[in-house]
Amino acid sequence: MTVDLLARATALDAADPLAGYREQFITPPPAELLSYLDGNSLGRPLQATARLVEQFIREQWGGRLIRGWDEGWLDWPLTLGDRLGSAALGAAPGQTVIADSTTVLIYKLARAAVDARPGRRTVVLDTDNFPTDRYVLEGIAAERDLRLVWIETDPSAGIAPAQVADVVGEDTALVLFSHVAYRSGWLADVAAINRIAHAAGALTMWDLCHSAGSVPIALDEWGVDLAVGCTYKYLNGGPGAPAFAYLRQELQGELRQPIQGWMGHRAAFEMGPGYEPAAGVRALLSGTPPILAMVPMHANLDMLAAAGIEAVRAKSLQLTDYVLALADEWLAPHGVAVASPRDPARRGGHVTLRQEGFRSYLEPLWDSGVIPDYRRPDGLRIGPAPLSTSFAEVYQGLAVLRDLIEKNPR
Numbered sequence: 001m002t003v004d005l006l007a008r009a010t011a012l013d014a015a016d017p018l019a020g021y022r023e024q025f026i027t028p029p030p031a032e033l034l035s036y037l038d039g040n041s042l043g044r045p046l047q048a049t050a051r052l053v054e055q056f057i058r059e060q061w062g063g064r065l066i067r068g069w070d071e072g073w074l075d076w077p078l079t080l081g082d083r084l085g086s087a088a089l090g091a092a093p094g095q096t097v098i099a100d101s102t103t104v105l106i107y108k109l110a111r112a113a114v115d116a117r118p119g120r121r122t123v124v125l126d127t128d129n130f131p132t133d134r135y136v137l138e139g140i141a142a143e144r145d146l147r148l149v150w151i152e153t154d155p156s157a158g159i160a161p162a163q164v165a166d167v168v169g170e171d172t173a174l175v176l177f178s179h180v181a182y183r184s185g186w187l188a189d190v191a192a193i194n195r196i197a198h199a200a201g202a203l204t205m206w207d208l209c210h211s212a213g214s215v216p217i218a219l220d221e222w223g224v225d226l227a228v229g230c231t232y233k234y235l236n237g238g239p240g241a242p243a244f245a246y247l248r249q250e251l252q253g254e255l256r257q258p259i260q261g262w263m264g265h266r267a268a269f270e271m272g273p274g275y276e277p278a279a280g281v282r283a284l285l286s287g288t289p290p291i292l293a294m295v296p297m298h299a300n301l302d303m304l305a306a307a308g309i310e311a312v313r314a315k316s317l318q319l320t321d322y323v324l325a326l327a328d329e330w331l332a333p334h335g336v337a338v339a340s341p342r343d344p345a346r347r348g349g350h351v352t353l354r355q356e357g358f359r360s361y362l363e364p365l366w367d368s369g370v371i372p373d374y375r376r377p378d379g380l381r382i383g384p385a386p387l388s389t390s391f392a393e394v395y396q397g398l399a400v401l402r403d404l405i406e407k408n409p410r
């Protein structure tokens with residue numbers, strides 16, 4: 001069976017139309033990195049990124065200095081936002097900005113949303129929302145005297161439309177869920193949930209951190225009102241790269257975000273008295289944009305646009321299918337459970353494996369150059385990024401895990 005699994009990896013790699021992109025990444029020697037299985041937490045850097053960052057520092061920052069602001073930097077939050085909207089989000093131009101962090105953008109957008117629905121006193125979320133989303137909403141609820149309505153989601157699955165239908169109503173200002181659940185990888189039916197929330201008169205907000213750059217997204221078509229996401233996971237922007245926010249065209253002008261800074265002002269450089277928001281999505285900005293940290297996005301968006309998000313998704317499903325096959329063959333006999341959807345229609349870009357005591361394998365895995373993602377208390381997330389991961393790499397990584405488990409039977 002193991003021979004078949006290896007042959008399958010070889011055949012999949014040989015037939016992979018995206019295989020060539022792997023060479024565009026910075027690749028340490030195998031002793032340091034044998035198998036990177038954490039693309040869902042921090043994407044790998046491109047060689048082009050190293051070149052672009054150096055070039056930016058020498059030529060643009062070093063050469064143009066403050067003139068750079070007038071020569072394009074000030075527009076990067078919007079121009080890069082539009083490019084991201086087109087390559088990954090299904091968003092027409094003028095609705096996406098790059099700014100801040102996901103956490104800060106969740107605050108800005110959620111506050112704007114609940115303030116735009118005065119009289120509605122509840123916000124709906126689920127227990128498997130990412131911690132920062134939950135914490136920010138708890139803060140907003142306290143600040144605005146709102147009540148949070150929690151949907152209990154199965155941590156091995158995720159939010160279902162019927163659960164949303166059960167709790168939304170005329171008192172719901174906003175619903176906030178993750179498109180792909182960070183633990184299980186559950187892929188939510190965004191369009192169906194939006195229809196239910198909209199029928200109740202609520203606004204809808206989606207966290208795209210685990211889907212952007214991995215799963216096709218159609219924000220305009222699905223009727224999403226607001227969305228946020230980070231660019232350092234499947235979008236390879238680098239540790240702490242700035243986030244993105246989407247605000248549907250029809251809501252611009254109506255929603256007012258609370259951090260009224262000069263960069264979101266109608267006329268930032270007049271420095272006049274009193275805040276007046278800029279027209280359009282620029283009003284989501286607050287302070288000086290993190291230009292240096294946006295440089296990698298130019299290279300990443302070139303790559304994603306060339307590869308095509310549909311091809312990325314097709315490979316992603318093959319990769320996670322293959323992870324499931326290896327887990328069933330090698331790990332299930334040792335009591336390792338799959339805590340992710342098997343149905344490809346509901347599966348995002350990663351697979352979570354669970355076993356008590358997984359924590360103890362992390363250090364030996366890292367020492368062998370195998371890097372999955374550990375989630376307390378007992379989950380290993382396997383997140384193979386399609387543009388940088390081969391099937392053989394998945395095979396090698398999970399073989400090391402299998403050997404560790406066999407040597408340390410529970």
Ligand SMILES: *Cc1c(COP(=O)(O)O)cnc(C)c1O
Pocket residue numbers: 101102103104130132133178182207209210230243
């Ligand atoms: C990674 C992640 C975040 C991270 O937010 P930061 O502000 O960048 O720390 C938020 N939400 C989800 C669902 C994530 O996966």
